[in-house]
Each structure stands twice: as C-alpha cells, then as structure tokens.
Amino acid sequence: MGILDRLFxxxxxxxxKKQLSIGIYGPPNAGKTTLANRITRDWTGKPMGKTSExxxxxxxxxxxxxxxxKAAGSRINFNIIDTPGIATKIDFHNFVEEFGMEEExxxxxxKQATEGVIEAIKWLDNVDGVLLVMDSAMDPFNQVNVTLIGxxxxxxxxxxxxxxxxxxxxxxxxxxxxxxxxxPTIPISALKGYGMDNLYKAMxxxxx
Amino acid sequence: MExxxxxxxxxxxxxxxxxxxxxxxxxxxxxxxxxxxxxLDQVKKGKVLVLEKGLNxxxxxxxxxxxxxxxxxxSFIGVETPGFTGNMSRRTFFQRLLRRSPPPxxxxxxxxxxxxxxxxxxxTIEALILTKExxxxxxxxxxxxxxxxxxxxxxxx
Numbered sequence: 200m201g202i203l204d205r206l207f208x209x210x211x212x213x214x215x216k217k218q219l220s221i222g223i224y225g226p227p228n229a230g231k232t233t234l235a236n237r238i239t240r241d242w243t244g245k246p247m248g249k250t251s252e253x254x255x256x257x258x259x260x261x262x263x264x265x266x267x268x269k270a271a272g273s274r275i276n277f278n279i280i281d282t283p284g285i286a287t288k289i290d291f292h293n294f295v296e297e298f299g300m301e302e303e304x305x306x307x308x309x310k311q312a313t314e315g316v317i318e319a320i321k322w323l324d325n326v327d328g329v330l331l332v333m334d335s336a337m338d339p340f341n342q343v344n345v346t347l348i349g350x351x352x353x354x355x356x357x358x359x360x361x362x363x364x365x366x367x368x369x370x371x372x373x374x375x376x377x378x379x380x381x382x383p384t385i386p387i388s389a390l391k392g393y394g395m396d397n398l399y400k401a402m403x404x405x406x407x
Numbered sequence: 408m409e410x411x412x413x414x415x416x417x418x419x420x421x422x423x424x425x426x427x428x429x430x431x432x433x434x435x436x437x438x439x440x441x442x443x444x445x446x447l448d449q450v451k452k453g454k455v456l457v458l459e460k461g462l463n464x465x466x467x468x469x470x471x472x473x474x475x476x477x478x479x480x481x482s483f484i485g486v487e488t489p490g491f492t493g494n495m496s497r498r499t500f501f502q503r504l505l506r507r508s509p510p511p512x513x514x515x516x517x518x519x520x521x522x523x524x525x526x527x528x529x530x531t532i533e534a535l536i537l538t539k540e541x542x543x544x545x546x547x548x549x550x551x552x553x554x555x556x557x558x559x560x561x562x563x564x
Contacts, residue, residue, distance in 0.1 A: 349464020
C-alpha cells in the first residue's frame with residue numbers, strides 16, 4: 200500500500216461510514232454469487248442468489264444490507280452487492296450449443312446479460328470497496344480482470360482479489376498474485392468454504 | 408455462424424476478407440472523446456483495429472459499456488480486445504506510490520465473432536482472425552476455424 204493511500208485511509212477513517220458497500224465483481228462464472236451466498240450465509244444465515252454452471256445466471260445486481268462481519272477483533276457493517284459478470288461479448292449461441300438451451304430463452308438470457316453488465320458498471324459509482332473474484336484455474340490476464348483492476352485503481356477503490364476455486368487441481372492462486380502484486384490476494388473456495396476466515400480478516404483490515 | 412454469413416453477403420465476394428486497420432497514437436488522440444465511438448463503428452463494420460497505444464482502463468470499461476448497449480444477437484455480439492497490460496511488478500517508483508497501472512500499450516480490437524484471443528499473458532498475445540473462406544464455410548463450427556490468420560505480438564524486453 201502506497202504512502203498516499205495510507206494517509207488517505209487514515210483521514211477517511213475520521214469520517215467513517217456506518218455501513219460500507221462492497222461490490223463483488225468479476226467475469227462470468229468466477230464464483231461471485233457462490234461467494235456472496237457464502238458470506239451472507241455465514242453472517243446472516245440466508246443466501247443471496249441462485250447459482251448455475253451456465254454463464255450469466257446473475258443478470259441483475261442484488262444487495263444485502265446489514266451483513267455484520269466480525270474478524271480479527273473488529274466488527275464492520277457491510278452492504279454486500281452481488282453484481283452480474285462483466286464480459287466484452289455475449290452470444291446466445293453459446294447457451295444453445297453448450298448448454299442445450301432453447302433459442303428463445305437463450306436470446307432473452309443474452310439480452311438480460313447485456314443489461315446486467317451495464318448495471319454492474321453503474322454500481323461502481325456506489326461502492327466503497329470491491330471483492331474482485333477470479334477463477335484460480337483460469338488465465339488471470341483476461342481483459343475483464345485487467346480492465347476492472349485498472350478502473351478500481353483509477354477510482355482509488357480498495358480492492359481484494361479473491362482467488363476462488365483454489366482447491367481445483369489446475370488452480371494457481373500464485374499466478375494471480377504474480378499478475379496483480381499491488382493488491383492483496385486471498386485464495387478461497389467459496390463453494391467449500393475454505394479460506395473464508397482469511398478473507399474476513401482481509402475485509403475488516405482493508406475495507407474499514 | 409449467421410453473422411459471418413451476413414457479413415459475406417453484405418460485402419460480396421470481393422469484400423469478404425477481413426480489413427485490418429493500424430491506428431496511430433496521433434490519430435486516436437485527434438479523436439479525443441470520439442475515440443470509443445470511432446472504434447466501435449469500425450468494429451461493427453467487421454474491421455479489426457490495431458491500436459498503437461491502447462485504451463486506458465477507464466476508456467476500456469466505457470467501450471464495454473457502450474458495446475453492451477449496441478449488441479444485437481443477429482449482427483454484433485460484442486468485441487474482443489486483446490492488449491498488453493504492462494507488467495505490474497515493473498512499475499516505476501511513482502506508479503507504485505500512486506498505485507497506478509503502467510500506461511496502456513498496443514491493443515487489438517475486433518468483432519468478437521471474427522477475432523479470437525488464443526493465448527495471452529503479460530508478454531505475449533496470440534490472436535486468430537477468421538478468414539473469408541472460413542466466413543463463408545458452412546462446415547465451420549462456431550468459434551475457431553483451422554486456418555485463420557494468426558497475429559502474434561510480443562512485448563519488447
């Protein structure tokens with residue numbers, strides 16, 4: 200963390216908000232909603248949304264208020280926002296050919312997905328920090344990750360990179376850390392709950 | 408597949424190839440705020456653009472946002488934007504202090520149904536552009552063809 204950031208953070212803490220809005224961002228199928236569900240189940244007892252192996256399952260942003268996380272001796276009240284996956288292209292043929300969806304439904308899903316991307320981008324104006332979810336088994340240099348990281352830095356939004364699915368055989372959280380060394384990277388499995396304690400500690404440390 | 412056929416039909420035999428435009432930094436700077444509009448208009452015509460100096464992160468997100476508003480499942484499914492991102496670990500002292508990303512470098516922007524990034528890391532990009540033959544082939548599965556033109560870009564040491 201840079202010197203200016205520390206000074207800024209210290210100054211900001213004088214006027215700390217009662218609730219911090221944290222956006223969960225990333226490309227489709229990185230595990231954003233699985234993570235949102237894990238967090239809200241752990242601290243409120245209820246999940247946030249439906250998950251699916253078909254990309255763009257989350258096509259509207261969802262917000263859960265009053266998620267109070269206690270870790271490392273701190274207690275912070277978060278609003279958790281689960282956003283639709285950001286993509287540069289959306290082709291209904293993928294839903295038909297790879298997942299056997301009917302064409303009409305696939306077209307509707309694609310249309311809603313484009314609207315979801317726009318909504319996710321808009322939400323960036325209203326969050327205080329971001330959990331950027333990456334699939335540890337995928338190339339971290341994809342254009343969505345790189346574009347998001349650059350934007351979050353330009354907006355000076357505190358960011359934690361969540362290296363999800365780190366339990367998969369082909370996963371390499373170290374590659375993510377090496378690609379974006381300027382941000383804390385926390386390896387987790389949102390599905391199995393591995394590494395969540397580390398993530399909660401990082402959230403209260405970097406977002407307060 | 409349908410989009411590819413449509414482009415070939417619109418351009419005719421002669422225009423069935425893929426146009427690659429190399430855009431200088433000066434040209435992009437001249438465009439100012441019209442940069443995104445220019446890029447998207449060219450890409451929607453089926454052109455692949457090689458930008459001497461890529462877009463910054465704010466401009467890229469704006470390109471994604473505007474692209475989403477213009478996606479039409481029968482004619483334009485989005486953009487493919489392989490580009491060099493700079494090596495974060497090689498940032499200058501001031502870039503580290505201010506938590507800035509390295510400045511943008513060369514970038515390729517093209518229609519997602521024609522341009523496919525095959526491999527990309529911080530130093531090398533391998534992208535494939537589908538050719539006229541592939542565009543008009545009924546046998547070609549969606550995604551990659553076998554004999555597309557391959558663009559290789561490598562970061563200078």
